[in-house]
Amino acid sequence: MKLATWNVNSLKVRLPHVIDWLADNPVDALCLQELKLDQDKFPVAELEAVGYHAAWSGQKTYNGVAILTRAPQQPQDVIAGIPGYDDPQRRLLAATVGDVRVISAYCVNGESLSSDKYAYKLDWYARLADFVADELSRHPRLALAGDFNIAPDDRDLYDPAGWAGQVLCSDAERAAFQRLLGLGLSDAFRQLNDEAGCYSWWDYRQGMFRRDKGLRIDHVLLSAPLAAGLDACVIDKTPRRWERPSDHAPVVASF
Secondary structure (H helix, E strand, O other), X not given: OEEEEEEOOOHHHHHHHHHHHHHHOOOOEEEEEOOOOOHHHOOHHHHHHXXXXXXXXXXXXXXXXXXXXXXXXXXXXXXXXXXXXXXXXXXXXXXXXXXXXXXXXXXXXXXXXXXXXXXXXXXXXHHHHHHHHHHHHHOOOEEEEEEOOOOOOHHHEOOHHHHOOOOOOOHHHHXXXXXXXXXXXXXXXXXXXXXXXXXXXXXXXXXXXXXXXXXXXXXXXXXXXHHOXXXXXXXXXXXXXXXXXXXXXXXXXXX
């Protein structure tokens, strides 16, 4: 299977990018985040025209997640949101694709360490870990992919000293990420790549992409049976060079 994740930062704006990218990268499953579309505005027909089915959980202006699957595969046994967690923000979608349980997650940003949104982030992550543990108990072949809004270690920051103690890389956030790995998941990119300076997100401001000053905050985490068969995991920076791009690049894992 080839699986990708991409925070598109508005599917309405970037639908042509998604279609063009899929034409060159016919993945079996694509997890999308930040749809920024109401549920009834999802471009079903346009995606089916290029050979993809979808499950989605839309939300106007903010949030929204989806899982696209290459035909004839259909997303099965879909769960939207974390069961039992009363959260109005559409941030999580799980579906079975073939024999793989796929979870698309748009994790909370947190804003700043002094913000109520940071406390929400840590609580959301705790509930995510519980949900993933439950899913793993029933689906040993599992992939958790998305925009995690966490740079797991200093290799994932363009300026570790400047970012030290800030949101996206605080000790508590990194501990939350490690808790997910502790469930038996592997960071697919790090499984095959040790080097620093590989990023998936660059601020739109100050020419940060041109200067390659970014963060690695988009991840594909694989359960042990999938990680054992991992062949490749790459960050595709090509769409970030396109006109009106998302500020994130796709991450693609093959296993």
